[in-house]
Amino acid sequence: MTTTATHISRWAEQATPTTVEGWLARAAEVAAILAQDQVARDRAQAVPYAEVQLLKDSGLTTLLGPVQHGGGGQRWETAYQIIRKVSSGDGSIGQLLAYHYLWAWAVRLVGTPAQIEAIEALYTSQNLFFGGAVNPRDGDVTITEEVDGKLHYNGRKSFCTGSKISDLTVLEGILAGTDKHIFAIVPSKQPGIIYHDDWNHLGHRLSESGSVTIEDVVIDWSGAAGYVDKVYQDRPYATLNLPAIQQIFTEIYLGTAQGALETAATYTKSKTRAWPYGGDNKQSATEEWYILEAYGTLQSRLWAAQALADATGAEIAQLLHAERDSVTPQQRGEVAVRIAAAKQVAVDVGLEIGTRVFEVTGARATSNDVGLDIYWRNLRTHSLHDPIAYKRREVGAYALLGEIPEATWYT
Known part of the structure; x- marks a missing residue:
């Protein structure tokens, strides 16, 4: 058992921080734990299930979530400081946490008010972790509107940071016959998302950034982020x-x-x-x-x-x-x-x-x-x-x- 795995429940009896100073102290604790066996875990390149559980148990994953749903209600200034601190202990896990924050905020960037409320309540109350199959240089996920009136995603993404250790995936593709990009937040664990476990790079070896194949992942138009009556609300x-x-x-x-x-x-x-x-x-x-x-x-x-x-x-x-x-x-x-x-x-x-x-x-x-x-x-x-x-x-x-x-x- 790694040092990281032995610490995943250390905050079970502690209250979630309520101040910026408390959150930064919690991040410093996480960084210190990660630093102890960072090299051994990097060499092994095992899927970082324990590391993500460490982030969840520490409360850092809900830092930006609304207080009414059990989140920290903190601002991005604090999130950036926490990313820096966790990355000092392990850059791969710092990247996972950083991308989680961004993808958790993505619905605020492009979503409708109803979508924002639904997604933030979901991920915060259940302490869910985000990954992202978004690589804009790869126009290789095509979205078709089928006779059922729903959107069907099919294709491949070269990179999916967070991949199999995530609970939710931000998925992006292009609507067939248009130049419209459509983002959706979907469950990561489903038959239509196939992880290829092919991330074997020089660094950030635990970021789970390998490729994925998307096979008929289906969403309703109501799940198309930022779309109202099939029209994107740009700003x-x-x-x-x-x-x-x-x-x-x-x-x-x-x-x-x-x-x-x-x-x-x-x-x-x-x-x-x-x-x-x-x-x-x-x-x-x-x-x-x-x-x-x-x-x-x-x-x-x-x-x-x-x-x-x-x-x-x-x-x-x-x-x-x-x-x-x-x-x-x-x-x-x-x-x-x-x-x-x-x-x-x-x-x-x-x-x-x-x-x-x-x-x-x-x-x-x-x-x-x-x-x-x-x-x-x-x-x-x-x-x-x-x-x-x-x-x-x-x-x-x-x-x-x-x-x-x-x-x-x-x-």
């Missing part, structure tokens, strides 16, 4: 899903980088030896000037990246919690640019930390038993989600020309 607010998820990525990267730095520091203090051939010999590695300089540089850059992300997280949260019809394209575009800046800084700093931690720990720290490689592998893998060069270009176009990015599936 700028709905396009906040992209800057919201880009901020999520930023938090995952910053949490991973923090975890790398903290793990390296523990190793340096306990196992790294001073270099005896430098002419200015030290008694301890913690007295070595090059080690102190490196930690100082990396921590300073990480603090700066975290400060920018704190600011952009607060900015996007203001819009996410605003009245849906009050959000303008200009507001949306400006926050998207700022988040693009935060993301690129987080990627740069995170990859630097993931590489340089070996310089401050030494040759023996490259042992697979130590597992310091997990941080760089996770960052390198997920940061390829969409080309970072395009984020730099978005910021450049805004800085030079005052242009805000067009709302697309990736901006």
Whole structure:
């Protein structure tokens, strides 16, 4: 039994947090548990059932859910901080929690008031976990309206983060003969969703992001998110899903980088030896000037990246919690640019930390038993989600020309 599995009921007799400070403390507990056996679980790449149960038992999964249904009723500023903290303990599980938050909020982004009430009551009261079969680059799920008047989904998705460990799946496809994308929230455990268990990547190995085949998954038009009388109710607010998820990525990267730095520091203090051939010999590695300089540089850059992300997280949260019809394209575009800046800084700093931690720990720290490689592998893998060069270009176009990015599936 893993360390994670032995802790899944530790909060059974504790009240759910009611303050931001309480929620952050709960996230720190979860991160500490995950960090203990992160490397062993990554190597095994077992389906993270226990890890998701840990998230559920801790209460973190209902953080954004309405209080009247048993949720935490918290804001996105807190959710972003929790994603960062959990990712410091395990980037894969941080990703699962982060995507859960986004997909749980998806009905608020595009749904009708009745759909919002129904889905939030369902997932919050039953503590259900979300996955998502949404990959806009793959136009390979076709929706047909059959003679029964219902919508039938068929096709394949290359990625389905959360896949078989989820209770609900956000499903997306294109209505045949149109350019209309239709989102629906469906039960994950049904014959029509076939998981291929083919996620075998360099990093984020426990994110359950493999491909799925969709075979005749059926919904009523009433379940088509945001559609009224078969017409989509469009508004700028709905396009906040992209800057919201880009901020999520930023938090995952910053949490991973923090975890790398903290793990390296523990190793340096306990196992790294001073270099005896430098002419200015030290008694301890913690007295070595090059080690102190490196930690100082990396921590300073990480603090700066975290400060920018704190600011952009607060900015996007203001819009996410605003009245849906009050959000303008200009507001949306400006926050998207700022988040693009935060993301690129987080990627740069995170990859630097993931590489340089070996310089401050030494040759023996490259042992697979130590597992310091997990941080760089996770960052390198997920940061390829969409080309970072395009984020730099978005910021450049805004800085030079005052242009805000067009709302697309990736901006």
